[in-house]
Amino acid sequence: MSSLPPPPRFAYVHVPFCRHRCGYCDFTLVAGRDDLIDRYLTAVGRELERCPVPLDLDTLYLGGGTPSHLGPEGLERLFAVLHERLRPVAGAEVSAEANPLDVTPDLVAALRRCGVTRVSLGGQSLDAATLRALDRDHGPDDVRRAVDLLLPAGFTVSLDLMTAAPGQSLAAVEADLAAAVTLGVQHVSVYCLTWEKGTAFESQRAKGLLRPVDDPVERAMFEVAIDWLEAAGFEHYEVSNFAKPKGRCRHNEAYWDCRPWEAFGPGAARFDGRTRTTNHRSTTTWMNKVLVGADFTGDVDAMTAEDAARERIVVGLRRRAGIARTAFRAASGFDLDALIAGPLHHWIDAGLTTDDGDCIRLTREGLLVSDALWAEVLNPARP
Ligand code: SF4
Numbered sequence: 001m002s003s004l005p006p007p008p009r010f011a012y013v014h015v016p017f018c019r020h021r022c023g024y025c026d027f028t029l030v031a032g033r034d035d036l037i038d039r040y041l042t043a044v045g046r047e048l049e050r051c052p053v054p055l056d057l058d059t060l061y062l063g064g065g066t067p068s069h070l071g072p073e074g075l076e077r078l079f080a081v082l083h084e085r086l087r088p089v090a091g092a093e094v095s096a097e098a099n100p101l102d103v104t105p106d107l108v109a110a111l112r113r114c115g116v117t118r119v120s121l122g123g124q125s126l127d128a129a130t131l132r133a134l135d136r137d138h139g140p141d142d143v144r145r146a147v148d149l150l151l152p153a154g155f156t157v158s159l160d161l162m163t164a165a166p167g168q169s170l171a172a173v174e175a176d177l178a179a180a181v182t183l184g185v186q187h188v189s190v191y192c193l194t195w196e197k198g199t200a201f202e203s204q205r206a207k208g209l210l211r212p213v214d215d216p217v218e219r220a221m222f223e224v225a226i227d228w229l230e231a232a233g234f235e236h237y238e239v240s241n242f243a244k245p246k247g248r249c250r251h252n253e254a255y256w257d258c259r260p261w262e263a264f265g266p267g268a269a270r271f272d273g274r275t276r277t278t279n280h281r282s283t284t285t286w287m288n289k290v291l292v293g294a295d296f297t298g299d300v301d302a303m304t305a306e307d308a309a310r311e312r313i314v315v316g317l318r319r320r321a322g323i324a325r326t327a328f329r330a331a332s333g334f335d336l337d338a339l340i341a342g343p344l345h346h347w348i349d350a351g352l353t354t355d356d357g358d359c360i361r362l363t364r365e366g367l368l369v370s371d372a373l374w375a376e377v378l379n380p381a382r383p
Pocket of ligand 1: 021025122
């Protein structure tokens with residue numbers, strides 16, 4: 001007799017609105033289209049009807065776009081819709097991404113009324129020149145003001161920092177880190193700028209108007225980020241993420257544990273343990289299809305058990321704790337060495353991985369080149 005898997009306890013909601021599209025951003029969003037917010041809220045309510053019964057959640061994450069762009073009233077309307085089917089349990093982590101410019105006393109009060117516990121602030125930098133180079137619409141003082149409103153109100157605050165911005169020097173990254181560690185936030189995510197196809201930055205790069213930071217400098221930026229944040233008491237717990245004690249993002253940890261999660265909104269991807277289903281990426285197409293009852297699926301990635309196990313290796317190795325062979329076998333049904341014996345020997349010989357017999361972990365050198373390793377795990381040479 002087969003039994004149904006337990007319902008997911010983690011959910012993501014995509015809020016696709018921003019004031020303006022930053023030059024490097026290829027996320028699913030509409031900029032300057034606040035006229036669509038009412039239809040979006042109706043469509044989210046309609047998509048939530050996929051859940052036959054309300055879900056009890058350990059984490060709920062609102063990403064975007066910029067959820068804070070909805071403003072205090074819009075956020076309360078969104079949460080009223082969400083709470084019909086998404087019910088964070090007592091002690092749940094409820095996160096919302098925010099643009100520093102949107103963080104006002106009224107927004108902070110609304111976030112509290114909505115049950116938000118954690119705010120992920122898209123600060124990116126505390127240097128005016130870097131923020132201008134990144135085409136951001138806020139300044140360093142907006143970041144400081146937002147943190148000073150959020151921390152006393154009891155939120156866990158995560159700050160996004162970006163490195164390798166056009167024209168950014170290593171010294172500027174160090175100055176950013178020095179400023180960031182004085183803010184008192186409990187979590188920092190550090191991302192290196194990526195040049196995505198179709199973005200304004202990429203087309204300016206193609207015309208020679210913008211120039212990426214050289215690879216060795218980019219690596220050095222990541223290394224100083226690790227050094228500064230660890231020295232300031234942050235635990236480096238995943239390639240891009242650093243947390244003070246109890247400051248880890250539980251929602252992201254659920255992703256990295258390959259737990260099933262739900263996801264709603266344009267471009268949102270849900271995962272049932274084997275299949276990743278992504279909603280249509282266009283905000284207007286997703287809305288129109290949801291509202292007329294049409295199929296709004298964009299993409300379905302149905303993995304074999306082995307594919308899912310290989311994905312588990314990638315997300316596991318991104319975590320500083322690494323992968324324990326026994327836990328991996330219990331969770332995936334596969335023997336770690338049977339899947340990656342070849343690459344693993346090579347990584348150990350090259351000093352990219354350590355192996356204590358049970359647990360394998362990336363070394364610092366391995367972390368710096370980790371993106372180049374994943375193809376060997378995900379696309380093994382078939383005999
Ligand atoms: S604020 Fe964030 S989501 Fe919005 S355009 Fe800029 S980078 Fe993209």
